Amino acid sequence: DVKVTQSSRYLVKRTGEKVFLECVQDMDHENMFWYRQDPGLGLRLIYFSYDVKMKEKGDIPEGYSVSREKKERFSLILESASTNQTSMYLCASSFILTGENTEAFFGQGTRLTVV
Amino acid sequence: AQTVTQSQPEMSVQEAETVTLSCTYDTSESNYYLFWYKQPPSRQMILVIRQEAYKQQNATENRFSVNFQKAAKSFSLKISDSQLGDTAMYFCALGSSNTGKLIFGQGTTLQVKP
Numbered sequence: 001d002v003k004v005t006q007s008s009r010y011l012v013k014r015t016g017e018k019v020f021l022e023c024v025q026d027m028d029h030e031n032m033f034w035y036r037q038d039p040g041l042g043l044r045l046i047y048f049s050y051d052v053k054m055k056e057k058g059d060i061p062e063g064y065s066v067s068r069e070k071k072e073r074f075s076l077i078l079e080s081a082s083t084n085q086t087s088m089y090l091c092a093s094s095f096i097l098t099g100e101n102t103e104a105f106f107g108q109g110t111r112l113t114v115v
Numbered sequence: 116a117q118t119v120t121q122s123q124p125e126m127s128v129q130e131a132e133t134v135t136l137s138c139t140y141d142t143s144e145s146n147y148y149l150f151w152y153k154q155p156p157s158r159q160m161i162l163v164i165r166q167e168a169y170k171q172q173n174a175t176e177n178r179f180s181v182n183f184q185k186a187a188k189s190f191s192l193k194i195s196d197s198q199l200g201d202t203a204m205y206f207c208a209l210g211s212s213n214t215g216k217l218i219f220g221q222g223t224t225l226q227v228k229p
Contacts, residue, residue, distance in 0.1 A: 042221035
């Protein structure tokens with residue numbers, strides 16, 4: 001089974017803290033993604049990466065950065081957490097989108113609360 | 116810019132009946148994929164069905180089928196013989212084969228009533 005593992009299921013951090021959300025996949029996928037999920041807004045893409053050390057901004061990158069030093073690991077960084085970053089964060093990974101069986105696999109999500 | 120729009124925030128259906136969830140999208144690319152994902156209360160996202168844009172034939176997976184209208188940029192999901200286990204949030208997604216970007220819509224919460 002494909003596994004996408006996020007380091008924490010629940011996280012509480014203080015305003016101004018630097019926060020790291022880690023995601024690891026075990027399928028040698030090229031693509032990795034970070035989304036945040038908010039009621040009524042669906043999943044919004046923060047950043048994605050198509051290769052080691054490569055990254056592309058998604059639709060809402062402000063206040064976030066990412067790191068991909070190894071193919072299997074994609075980290076989301078909140079440089080200075082703010083209360084408006086309280087949300088559910090989902091990581092996903094996939095092969096390049098081609099072929100009959102292409103799909104993205106998701107982690108279990110991290111519910112981050114910034115107080 | 117790529118966009119995905121789901122205009123039905125909530126829907127309900129009686130068990131054993133059929134329901135259709137709507138999705139429209141916009142992209143200027145020619146090589147792309149469309150997906151429907153299901154998110155049950157457990158939060159784990161599960162692929163329901165995929166459609167390759169270059170295929171005219173609508174995808175089907177058991178009780179799930181799509182109506183893919185490429186010119187209209189419409190991609191609806193039909194669930195036949197609805198079951199209580201189909202209760203979940205459903206997300207429509209658009210993936211670019213060129214850039215790898217994968218974006219999602221706002222989601223539709225579906226409740227199947229006994």
